[in-house]
Amino acid sequence: MYVLCDCNNFYASAERLFKPALRGLPIVVLSNNDGCVIARSQEAKDAGIKMGDPAFMVHDLIKKFNIQVFSSNYVLYGDMSERVMHNLSRWFVTVIPYSIDEAFGWAGGIMNLKDYAITARTSIIKNTGIPVSIGIAPTKTLAKLANKLSKANGGTLVLETDAEITAALKDFPIEDLWGIGRQYYQKLSQMKITTVAELRDLPELWFKQNMTVQGQRMWNELWGRPMLQLGELPPTAKGLSVTRSFSGYVMEPDILCEAVTTYASRLAEKLRNEKMCCQFLEVFLLTNKHREDHPQHYPKHVHKLTIASNSTTEIVSVANRVARMLFSPGIKYRKAGVIATGLIPEGDLQFHLFKEHTNNADQVSAVIDKLNMAYGRGTLRMASEGFEKKWKLKHEYLSGGYTTRWKDLIKVR
DNA sequence: TCTGGGGTCCTAGGACCC
DNA sequence: TCTGGGGTCCTAGGACCC
Numbered sequence: 001m002y003v004l005c006d007c008n009n010f011y012a013s014a015e016r017l018f019k020p021a022l023r024g025l026p027i028v029v030l031s032n033n034d035g036c037v038i039a040r041s042q043e044a045k046d047a048g049i050k051m052g053d054p055a056f057m058v059h060d061l062i063k064k065f066n067i068q069v070f071s072s073n074y075v076l077y078g079d080m081s082e083r084v085m086h087n088l089s090r091w092f093v094t095v096i097p098y099s100i101d102e103a104f105g106w107a108g109g110i111m112n113l114k115d116y117a118i119t120a121r122t123s124i125i126k127n128t129g130i131p132v133s134i135g136i137a138p139t140k141t142l143a144k145l146a147n148k149l150s151k152a153n154g155g156t157l158v159l160e161t162d163a164e165i166t167a168a169l170k171d172f173p174i175e176d177l178w179g180i181g182r183q184y185y186q187k188l189s190q191m192k193i194t195t196v197a198e199l200r201d202l203p204e205l206w207f208k209q210n211m212t213v214q215g216q217r218m219w220n221e222l223w224g225r226p227m228l229q230l231g232e233l234p235p236t237a238k239g240l241s242v243t244r245s246f247s248g249y250v251m252e253p254d255i256l257c258e259a260v261t262t263y264a265s266r267l268a269e270k271l272r273n274e275k276m277c278c279q280f281l282e283v284f285l286l287t288n289k290h291r292e293d294h295p296q297h298y299p300k301h302v303h304k305l306t307i308a309s310n311s312t313t314e315i316v317s318v319a320n321r322v323a324r325m326l327f328s329p330g331i332k333y334r335k336a337g338v339i340a341t342g343l344i345p346e347g348d349l350q351f352h353l354f355k356e357h358t359n360n361a362d363q364v365s366a367v368i369d370k371l372n373m374a375y376g377r378g379t380l381r382m383a384s385e386g387f388e389k390k391w392k393l394k395h396e397y398l399s400g401g402y403t404t405r406w407k408d409l410i411k412v413r
Numbered sequence: 414t415c416t417g418g419g420g421t422c423c424t425a426g427g428a429c430c431c
Numbered sequence: 432t433c434t435g436g437g438g439t440c441c442t443a444g445g446a447c448c449c
Contacts, residue, residue, distance in 0.1 A: 006449095031417035038417070038449095054416040072417085099420090099449045181447050212423055214447080243418065290416055337418090394415095 001113065001136050003092050004143040006102035007084060008131040011039035014080045015070050017129045018402040018410060026067040030055055033245050034071055034394045071395040079403045083128045091120035096231045104143070104230055107136055117156040137165070140228045141221035144178040165224065169197040179218045184211060196222065237274065242267045243337025246391035250333045257320050258386035263338045264319035265382055271310035271340055272369060277349060279308045279342030281315060283322040286335040299326040307352055308344055311361035312368055316382055
């Protein structure tokens, strides 16, 4: 049986955990740049704040209901996530994180699954302070569905028999099903299909023809036939990227390069963290797609590295060159990104037949990592990242690093 | 004025090969 | 009058996830 455990209102729950005075008050967490709402406590949902609402458009609601606003604090969420995952793996075997706030797992050979799920949930909540929900079923798709239903069922739900599964599908709205997004929802609505029970009764061929093989897999999973494996540990990423919006518009190549340098060096750090090198480096620029009155420009270029690399100096110099080439004067840029693909493990590096390989660049990177590990990120960095950082993200409502920074430790007394 | 960031998988179509 | 069949690789775009 597949298990899906997820954290309820994760970011909002994590913020509230370290500010107990906020218990019962509505909370929202904003995306990077304080752009839009990406997490809400139950109270904020009740107040009418929707997922993805731009912050400036819900300003009045925030005032009216005294909603507490936070910028996203990924250091805090990442650390809390690890704690939840760790606790979860004490109860279920092969726990595979699916996102920052949920994980799949396997439950085999357990006598009374329903009681077991309740005990596991209680323990995880007690140890982490984060409320979680647990769904268990014969396939991943059904486990996701059970998880969603569990929230109105005291936080756990086990679907074991065919009768239980059929009953669960009966009133389950298709738009809440894993794998049904906006487009498929619209298409199905036009066919007057509204519940998963109705969906499951369509012929298999329909899924293949209208929703590719992914839809076909979903259909089988709904009938209790597992098509999706738990996955490997750790799942090896296909690509890594760092992309950010600017706080304002960028129109000068030098400023743009400061930002791209910063993203590129973060990317190099991420690669080294994963012990991977990239063979390709893509750089892209973006204008504000919400403004129809501005000329739009979204150039991109993929550069093939002669030798795969994860060194800060190399990645930064390539990214900078490409960014300068893509830049076009008179355009108001809003966002830029650097993407590493063609990842290979550090150990499998293929050197150049005719070029001598020196590891100077790698030594520089090693020194950067060592100093930044000891004294904090950004202690040693590339000068081309600039000093003023006018383009830098907004983070007006950032909470503390309660679990990762000594000076932010909560004082009990 | 102000609208996130990081991913995955799949398909169609074009360019090319013999 | 009538112009094949079997591939590969790459890119763009569309759908989805949290």
